Amino acid sequence: MAKILVVDDEADLEILVKQKFRKKIRENIYEFIFAQNGEEALQKVKEHPDLDIILSDINMPVMDGLTLLSRLPEANAMLKAVVVSAYGDMQNIRTAMNRGAFDFVCKPVDFDDLDLTMEKTINHVKEMQATLRAIKENNILKMYVDENVLKFMSHKEFESSLMKNEAIQATVMFVDVCGFTSITEHIPANTVVNLLNGLFDKIVKEIIAQGGHVDKFMGDAVMAVFRGDYHLDRAIDTALALKLQLADEEEFSVGEKNFKPQISIGINSGDMVSGNIGSSSLRRLDYTVIGDVVNLAQRLQSVAVAGQIVITEDVYEKVKESFKCRPNGEFILKNKIKPVNTYEVVE
16 A cells, blocks of 8 residues: 655645545555645654655645755655646746656646556655665675675576585684683673674674685684685684784673683685585575585584684695694594594694
8 A cells, every 4th residue: 555645735635635536545555644734744754654655736835845845855765756736837847856856747637647647656666665675685684694695696597506516625614712601601691692793793804804704603603614715824814813813802700700702713624515505495595515624624623722723734734834833632533533633823
Protein backbone atom coordinates (compact mmCIF):
# COMPACT_ATOMS: atom_id res chain seq x y z
CA MET A 1 0.00 0.00 0.00
CA ALA A 2 1.24 3.46 -0.95
CA LYS A 3 0.96 6.19 1.67
CA ILE A 4 0.18 9.60 0.17
CA LEU A 5 0.15 13.03 1.80
CA VAL A 6 -2.19 15.57 0.15
CA VAL A 7 -1.35 19.20 0.97
CA ASP A 8 -4.02 21.74 -0.04
CA ASP A 9 -6.06 24.42 1.73
CA GLU A 10 -9.24 23.72 -0.27
CA ALA A 11 -11.77 22.39 2.24
CA ASP A 12 -13.57 20.12 -0.24
CA LEU A 13 -10.44 18.49 -1.69
CA GLU A 14 -10.23 15.78 0.96
CA ILE A 15 -13.80 14.66 0.20
CA LEU A 16 -13.14 14.76 -3.54
CA VAL A 17 -9.93 12.69 -3.30
CA LYS A 18 -11.63 10.08 -1.12
CA GLN A 19 -14.48 9.84 -3.64
CA LYS A 20 -12.27 9.58 -6.74
CA PHE A 21 -9.93 6.99 -5.21
CA ARG A 22 -12.46 5.13 -3.04
CA LYS A 23 -11.91 1.81 -4.82
CA LYS A 24 -8.13 1.89 -4.35
CA ILE A 25 -8.57 3.03 -0.76
CA ARG A 26 -10.96 0.13 -0.13
CA GLU A 27 -8.54 -2.33 -1.77
CA ASN A 28 -5.65 -1.00 0.39
CA ILE A 29 -3.74 0.25 -2.63
CA TYR A 30 -3.72 3.88 -1.46
CA GLU A 31 -3.82 5.44 1.98
CA PHE A 32 -4.28 9.22 2.15
CA ILE A 33 -3.25 11.70 4.81
CA PHE A 34 -4.20 15.37 4.57
CA ALA A 35 -2.64 18.71 5.53
CA GLN A 36 -3.81 22.28 4.80
CA ASN A 37 -0.43 24.00 4.38
CA GLY A 38 3.30 23.39 4.12
CA GLU A 39 4.00 23.77 7.82
CA GLU A 40 1.34 21.23 8.74
CA ALA A 41 2.68 18.98 5.98
CA LEU A 42 6.16 18.97 7.52
CA GLN A 43 4.63 17.90 10.83
CA LYS A 44 2.80 15.06 9.05
CA VAL A 45 6.05 13.99 7.39
CA LYS A 46 7.62 13.79 10.84
CA GLU A 47 4.68 11.79 12.22
CA HIS A 48 4.58 9.42 9.23
CA PRO A 49 8.13 8.42 8.21
CA ASP A 50 6.66 5.72 5.92
CA LEU A 51 5.11 8.24 3.51
CA ASP A 52 5.80 7.52 -0.15
CA ILE A 53 4.73 10.63 -2.06
CA ILE A 54 3.24 14.10 -1.57
CA LEU A 55 0.61 15.85 -3.69
CA SER A 56 0.97 19.57 -2.97
CA ASP A 57 -0.68 22.78 -4.06
CA ILE A 58 1.44 25.94 -4.46
CA ASN A 59 -0.72 28.80 -3.16
CA MET A 60 -1.41 28.07 0.54
CA PRO A 61 -1.36 30.10 3.76
CA VAL A 62 1.41 29.84 6.44
CA MET A 63 3.80 28.00 4.10
CA ASP A 64 3.34 27.70 0.33
CA GLY A 65 4.08 24.63 -1.75
CA LEU A 66 7.33 25.89 -3.27
CA THR A 67 8.77 26.56 0.19
CA LEU A 68 7.61 23.10 1.25
CA LEU A 69 9.52 21.58 -1.69
CA SER A 70 12.74 23.24 -0.52
CA ARG A 71 12.25 21.86 3.00
CA LEU A 72 11.42 18.26 2.05
CA PRO A 73 14.97 16.93 1.51
CA GLU A 74 15.81 17.80 5.10
CA ALA A 75 12.57 16.27 6.43
CA ASN A 76 12.66 13.06 4.35
CA ALA A 77 15.10 12.72 1.47
CA MET A 78 13.26 9.68 0.05
CA LEU A 79 9.95 11.51 -0.44
CA LYS A 80 8.93 12.66 -3.90
CA ALA A 81 6.39 15.42 -4.49
CA VAL A 82 3.95 16.03 -7.33
CA VAL A 83 2.75 19.63 -7.53
CA VAL A 84 -1.00 19.95 -8.20
CA SER A 85 -1.79 23.59 -8.86
CA ALA A 86 -3.77 26.03 -10.95
CA TYR A 87 -0.60 28.12 -11.27
CA GLY A 88 0.69 26.15 -14.23
CA ASP A 89 2.74 28.86 -15.88
CA MET A 90 6.25 28.02 -17.01
CA GLN A 91 7.93 30.00 -14.22
CA ASN A 92 6.11 28.08 -11.47
CA ILE A 93 6.70 24.76 -13.20
CA ARG A 94 10.43 25.49 -13.57
CA THR A 95 10.71 26.67 -9.97
CA ALA A 96 8.90 23.57 -8.70
CA MET A 97 11.07 21.20 -10.74
CA ASN A 98 14.26 22.98 -9.70
CA ARG A 99 13.23 22.58 -6.07
CA GLY A 100 12.83 18.84 -6.45
CA ALA A 101 9.28 18.23 -7.66
CA PHE A 102 8.96 14.89 -9.46
CA ASP A 103 6.10 16.07 -11.68
CA PHE A 104 3.53 18.85 -12.15
CA VAL A 105 -0.24 18.44 -12.65
CA CYS A 106 -2.41 21.43 -13.51
CA LYS A 107 -5.83 22.21 -12.04
CA PRO A 108 -8.63 21.58 -12.76
CA VAL A 109 -7.42 18.05 -12.08
CA ASP A 110 -7.90 15.20 -14.53
CA PHE A 111 -8.02 12.44 -11.93
CA ASP A 112 -7.21 9.68 -14.43
CA ASP A 113 -4.07 11.56 -15.42
CA LEU A 114 -3.30 12.24 -11.74
CA ASP A 115 -3.66 8.54 -10.97
CA LEU A 116 -1.15 7.63 -13.69
CA THR A 117 1.24 10.30 -12.42
CA MET A 118 0.89 8.97 -8.87
CA GLU A 119 1.60 5.41 -10.03
CA LYS A 120 4.69 6.55 -11.90
CA THR A 121 5.93 8.52 -8.88
CA ILE A 122 5.18 5.70 -6.43
CA ASN A 123 7.03 3.18 -8.62
CA HIS A 124 10.04 5.50 -8.72
CA VAL A 125 10.01 5.85 -4.93
CA LYS A 126 9.64 2.10 -4.41
CA GLU A 127 12.65 1.51 -6.67
CA MET A 128 14.65 4.04 -4.66
CA GLN A 129 13.61 2.38 -1.40
CA ALA A 130 14.55 -1.05 -2.75
CA THR A 131 17.96 0.25 -3.84
CA LEU A 132 18.58 1.80 -0.43
CA ARG A 133 17.60 -1.45 1.30
CA ALA A 134 19.95 -3.38 -0.99
CA ILE A 135 22.82 -1.02 -0.14
CA LYS A 136 22.15 -1.35 3.59
CA GLU A 137 21.87 -5.14 3.33
CA ASN A 138 25.06 -5.28 1.29
CA ASN A 139 26.91 -3.21 3.89
CA ILE A 140 25.63 -5.49 6.65
CA LEU A 141 26.55 -8.55 4.57
CA LYS A 142 30.10 -7.27 4.27
CA MET A 143 30.36 -7.34 8.07
CA TYR A 144 29.53 -11.06 8.14
CA VAL A 145 30.93 -12.39 4.86
CA ASP A 146 34.52 -12.32 3.66
CA GLU A 147 35.38 -10.29 0.57
CA ASN A 148 36.41 -13.48 -1.30
CA VAL A 149 32.88 -14.85 -0.85
CA LEU A 150 31.34 -11.63 -2.18
CA LYS A 151 33.61 -11.77 -5.24
CA PHE A 152 32.61 -15.41 -5.74
CA MET A 153 28.91 -14.46 -5.52
CA SER A 154 29.34 -11.80 -8.23
CA HIS A 155 30.10 -14.46 -10.86
CA LYS A 156 27.14 -15.26 -13.10
CA GLU A 157 27.56 -19.00 -12.64
CA PHE A 158 28.10 -18.95 -8.87
CA GLU A 159 24.82 -20.76 -8.04
CA SER A 160 25.64 -23.67 -10.37
CA SER A 161 29.17 -23.94 -8.98
CA LEU A 162 28.38 -23.69 -5.26
CA MET A 163 29.85 -27.09 -4.40
CA LYS A 164 32.90 -26.83 -6.66
CA ASN A 165 36.30 -26.45 -5.04
CA GLU A 166 39.92 -25.91 -6.00
CA ALA A 167 43.34 -26.98 -4.76
CA ILE A 168 45.46 -24.01 -3.79
CA GLN A 169 48.83 -23.14 -2.25
CA ALA A 170 48.27 -20.92 0.77
CA THR A 171 49.21 -20.20 4.36
CA VAL A 172 46.87 -20.61 7.33
CA MET A 173 47.26 -18.80 10.63
CA PHE A 174 45.38 -19.46 13.87
CA VAL A 175 45.49 -16.72 16.52
CA ASP A 176 44.18 -17.46 20.01
CA VAL A 177 43.62 -14.95 22.82
CA CYS A 178 45.39 -16.65 25.74
CA GLY A 179 43.70 -17.06 29.10
CA PHE A 180 40.54 -15.40 27.97
CA THR A 181 38.24 -18.26 28.97
CA SER A 182 39.39 -18.09 32.59
CA ILE A 183 38.26 -14.47 33.04
CA THR A 184 34.81 -14.84 31.47
CA GLU A 185 33.42 -16.20 34.75
CA HIS A 186 34.36 -13.00 36.56
CA ILE A 187 33.01 -10.26 34.27
CA PRO A 188 29.59 -9.49 32.70
CA ALA A 189 28.84 -10.99 29.30
CA ASN A 190 28.65 -7.58 27.61
CA THR A 191 32.11 -6.69 28.96
CA VAL A 192 33.44 -10.00 27.64
CA VAL A 193 32.11 -9.31 24.15
CA ASN A 194 33.39 -5.71 24.08
CA LEU A 195 36.85 -6.77 25.27
CA LEU A 196 37.09 -9.60 22.75
CA ASN A 197 35.81 -7.44 19.88
CA GLY A 198 38.42 -4.80 20.72
CA LEU A 199 41.21 -7.39 20.50
CA PHE A 200 39.75 -8.92 17.32
CA ASP A 201 39.63 -5.47 15.71
CA LYS A 202 43.38 -5.06 16.18
CA ILE A 203 44.06 -8.59 14.94
CA VAL A 204 41.89 -8.21 11.84
CA LYS A 205 43.45 -4.86 10.86
CA GLU A 206 46.92 -6.45 10.79
CA ILE A 207 45.64 -9.42 8.77
CA ILE A 208 44.02 -7.15 6.18
CA ALA A 209 47.10 -4.89 6.06
CA GLN A 210 49.14 -7.89 4.85
CA GLY A 211 46.57 -8.97 2.25
CA GLY A 212 45.15 -11.85 4.26
CA HIS A 213 41.48 -12.52 4.93
CA VAL A 214 39.66 -13.70 8.02
CA ASP A 215 38.20 -17.13 7.35
CA LYS A 216 36.25 -17.31 10.61
CA PHE A 217 36.06 -16.40 14.28
CA MET A 218 36.02 -19.38 16.63
CA GLY A 219 35.22 -18.34 20.17
CA ASP A 220 38.31 -16.39 21.26
CA ALA A 221 40.36 -17.45 18.23
CA VAL A 222 40.74 -16.20 14.65
CA MET A 223 41.51 -18.26 11.55
CA ALA A 224 43.14 -16.33 8.70
CA VAL A 225 44.21 -17.38 5.21
CA PHE A 226 46.91 -15.80 3.04
CA ARG A 227 47.07 -16.44 -0.71
CA GLY A 228 49.08 -15.14 -3.62
CA ASP A 229 52.71 -14.03 -3.81
CA TYR A 230 54.79 -14.42 -0.64
CA HIS A 231 51.75 -15.67 1.29
CA LEU A 232 53.93 -17.37 3.93
CA ASP A 233 56.10 -14.31 4.52
CA ARG A 234 53.06 -12.07 4.77
CA ALA A 235 51.45 -14.38 7.34
CA ILE A 236 54.58 -14.37 9.52
CA ASP A 237 54.90 -10.59 9.17
CA THR A 238 51.31 -10.33 10.41
CA ALA A 239 52.04 -12.60 13.38
CA LEU A 240 55.12 -10.59 14.38
CA ALA A 241 53.21 -7.32 14.07
CA LEU A 242 50.43 -8.67 16.29
CA LYS A 243 52.89 -9.90 18.87
CA LEU A 244 54.61 -6.50 18.97
CA GLN A 245 51.35 -4.57 19.13
CA LEU A 246 49.85 -6.62 21.97
CA ALA A 247 53.08 -6.42 23.95
CA ASP A 248 52.11 -2.79 24.65
CA GLU A 249 48.67 -3.73 26.02
CA GLU A 250 48.31 -2.84 29.67
CA GLU A 251 47.36 -5.34 32.34
CA PHE A 252 44.01 -4.80 34.05
CA SER A 253 42.11 -6.33 36.97
CA VAL A 254 39.19 -8.70 36.50
CA GLY A 255 37.72 -9.48 39.90
CA GLU A 256 40.60 -10.90 41.91
CA LYS A 257 42.61 -11.70 38.78
CA ASN A 258 44.89 -9.64 36.61
CA PHE A 259 44.62 -10.07 32.86
CA LYS A 260 47.09 -8.97 30.19
CA PRO A 261 45.95 -9.58 26.62
CA GLN A 262 48.32 -12.02 24.92
CA ILE A 263 48.08 -14.29 21.91
CA SER A 264 49.48 -17.61 20.76
CA ILE A 265 49.83 -18.32 17.05
CA GLY A 266 50.18 -21.39 14.86
CA ILE A 267 51.17 -21.03 11.19
CA ASN A 268 51.39 -23.67 8.47
CA SER A 269 51.70 -23.47 4.70
CA GLY A 270 51.14 -25.79 1.74
CA ASP A 271 48.43 -27.45 -0.35
CA MET A 272 44.82 -27.19 0.75
CA VAL A 273 41.32 -27.28 -0.71
CA SER A 274 39.32 -24.07 -1.02
CA GLY A 275 35.58 -23.94 -1.58
CA ASN A 276 32.11 -24.09 -0.08
CA ILE A 277 31.79 -26.71 2.63
CA GLY A 278 28.37 -27.67 3.95
CA SER A 279 24.90 -28.57 2.70
CA SER A 280 23.51 -26.86 -0.38
CA SER A 281 20.10 -28.49 0.22
CA LEU A 282 19.91 -26.84 3.64
CA ARG A 283 21.35 -23.60 2.19
CA ARG A 284 24.05 -23.54 4.85
CA LEU A 285 27.56 -23.27 3.43
CA ASP A 286 30.91 -22.08 4.72
CA TYR A 287 33.45 -20.71 2.24
CA THR A 288 36.70 -21.94 3.75
CA VAL A 289 39.86 -24.02 3.32
CA ILE A 290 40.35 -27.58 4.54
CA GLY A 291 43.10 -30.17 4.56
CA ASP A 292 45.94 -31.58 6.64
CA VAL A 293 47.87 -28.29 6.40
CA VAL A 294 44.95 -26.45 7.98
CA ASN A 295 44.47 -29.03 10.74
CA LEU A 296 48.16 -28.96 11.61
CA ALA A 297 48.16 -25.16 11.84
CA GLN A 298 45.45 -25.35 14.49
CA ARG A 299 47.37 -28.07 16.38
CA LEU A 300 50.47 -25.86 16.34
CA GLN A 301 48.51 -23.02 17.88
CA SER A 302 47.24 -25.35 20.61
CA VAL A 303 50.84 -26.10 21.78
CA ALA A 304 52.01 -22.49 21.50
CA VAL A 305 52.23 -20.60 24.78
CA ALA A 306 51.41 -16.90 25.23
CA GLY A 307 53.54 -14.77 22.94
CA GLN A 308 54.72 -17.66 20.76
CA ILE A 309 54.51 -18.03 16.98
CA VAL A 310 54.94 -21.74 16.23
CA ILE A 311 55.72 -23.26 12.83
CA THR A 312 56.72 -26.70 11.52
CA GLU A 313 60.22 -27.72 10.47
CA ASP A 314 59.12 -27.67 6.80
CA VAL A 315 57.97 -24.08 7.15
CA TYR A 316 61.18 -23.20 9.00
CA GLU A 317 63.25 -24.45 6.06
CA LYS A 318 61.33 -22.09 3.76
CA VAL A 319 61.70 -18.98 5.91
CA LYS A 320 64.94 -19.42 7.86
CA GLU A 321 66.79 -16.95 5.64
CA SER A 322 64.11 -14.27 6.13
CA PHE A 323 63.14 -14.70 9.77
CA LYS A 324 64.98 -15.47 12.99
CA CYS A 325 63.68 -18.72 14.47
CA ARG A 326 64.68 -21.08 17.26
CA PRO A 327 63.93 -24.75 17.99
CA ASN A 328 60.75 -25.29 19.99
CA GLY A 329 60.88 -29.06 20.50
CA GLU A 330 58.86 -32.03 19.33
CA PHE A 331 55.18 -32.51 20.13
CA ILE A 332 52.73 -35.37 19.81
CA LEU A 333 49.83 -33.75 18.02
CA LYS A 334 46.32 -35.07 17.50
CA ASN A 335 45.95 -37.35 14.45
CA LYS A 336 49.72 -37.37 13.89
CA ILE A 337 51.49 -40.72 14.22
CA LYS A 338 54.97 -39.25 14.55
CA PRO A 339 56.07 -36.34 16.77
CA VAL A 340 56.10 -33.00 14.96
CA ASN A 341 59.28 -30.96 15.20
CA THR A 342 58.48 -27.29 15.74
CA TYR A 343 60.20 -23.92 15.68
CA GLU A 344 59.32 -20.54 17.17
CA VAL A 345 59.52 -17.41 15.04
CA VAL A 346 61.32 -14.77 17.07
CA GLU A 347 61.78 -11.87 14.68
